[in-house]
Amino acid sequence: MLTTTERPIAVRPSALTTTVAREYVHRAALSEVFLTDWIKEGPDSFTVTAQWPRSHSFYTSEHGLYDPLLLSETVRQSGLLLMHVGYHMPFGHQISWSRLQYALNPQALRIEPTPAEIELHVTCSDIKYQGKLPRTMVMHLEAVRAGSLLAMASIRFNTHSPAVYQRLRTGRNVEEVFKAVPEPPEPVSRAAVGRLRKQDIVLSPTEDSGRWQLRVDPSHPVLFDHPVDHVPGMLLLEAVRQAGHALDSAQAGAALPVSVDVSFNRYVEFDEPCWIEAEQIPAVSPSSGGRRTIRVNARQGDFFAFQATAELADAASL
Template identity: 65%
Template structure:
């Protein structure tokens, strides 16, 4: 019998991992959605990400991924690229100035495997100080299986520790987190379409169109690590929940578009009031809502959101 010493060819599987959690300013590996990046041209990049089929906070609705998974993916993209592509050191603080997105809800449908997406990022309007960016904008086309899932744009600032300390005027310390007031009572789960009280970020007031921002610093996703201010993703969640609570419905509503301008940091130790009003021209299946946040007598952020009934998708 002839003996062969040749080994059969084997196909090595493609190996996928997440980017380092430090690059996306996360403490928990399970909350890192980005899986890689590459340069595509001058100030142009392709970032890859994977969305889980199930998540403790960004839960699916009737077979659709949560649109705020997109927002968190974008939020992770700008620290990643500032560090790996623009050499911003660790310890610098990033601050959201604006966030916009419009999403194709049909492309949110869940499949039998986790959702793989590509973010085609173009960076523009970069302002530098001593060779490091202090502000930049990103336009992002989000693609899933060759189909445009969403278009997003964002602008943010990059602050050195010294600059951040001046911006925060002595409030940039973790003692504020440790001594944050207890979260007030939540409004009903029905009004915001949430299953768990822990995930509700609005507290009731006497007016049906006005709420107190509910800040629970023990929340394992929204407060993945200690902060000296309310995180941007909690503020985006308040826009979603206010859009739902203004006209509650038993049918789930998801934000298919959002435009948020951040004017100032939202402090942990002062009440912040969320106000909402419906804009004209909406339908029962799709409505546009304006949401404002007031703290200390000024607007902390202003926003509009388009809320869509998932049964109409």
């Protein structure tokens, strides 16, 4: 059950609202920046504010509910922002996430007549420094909307200097790697994954039930907002959601990942097929309220690139 700590309502001087600088959240398009402000509350605690649009080209609404992956992207952006403004991480350093966990209240996802204003209370822990800069860190986030708890989340970040990252990636040039991304294979059907546009489908069919090839389309304007040298984490989270939908594509509405625990073990590369394998975990009790739990692995070569467990709810039942 989600619980929250009572907080006094902060009274702040009225000011014009804008988004944070897009560079802080590693986005090229201003339209993809969801964060609006931040404030330092303590040595390792912050408050970040965000706004969710009522409609989005990729994080689509279903049955009057926001897409939970908007939360994941907001958490990701919050971590990047605070690494830069709160811990003075220079631009050019690589910041990657190795684990994400969240649980949210689906009722707080209701779309209202105005965009959703989100407040995230962030506490940073398990900070290991290399010199004056964090090398690893865990951020714990409590997301609140209109005074009600929206979600609890945590995300672990690792950082690398440009020189270390070049050695780690064996000198891969971002522009060259990105230009050489193979053409994406044919997708599964739109109905199988609950997506209306072919461009948004990240799974390609195989002969095995519960197994797909990851479909990577570098022309996607949201998942590939700018050139990168490996498959983005948000694309992998979308693969988890679509695999869950494909396991039960007869459901009435979209599969909403209301809780997720995903560990990223290694980068997913562009030049080798990545296989998404999913299975449904039997319910412990029959009173699941229409929710189901899945386990999803991504296998590339001889390695598991990521492992995820997600609880899914049918949007039509909420």
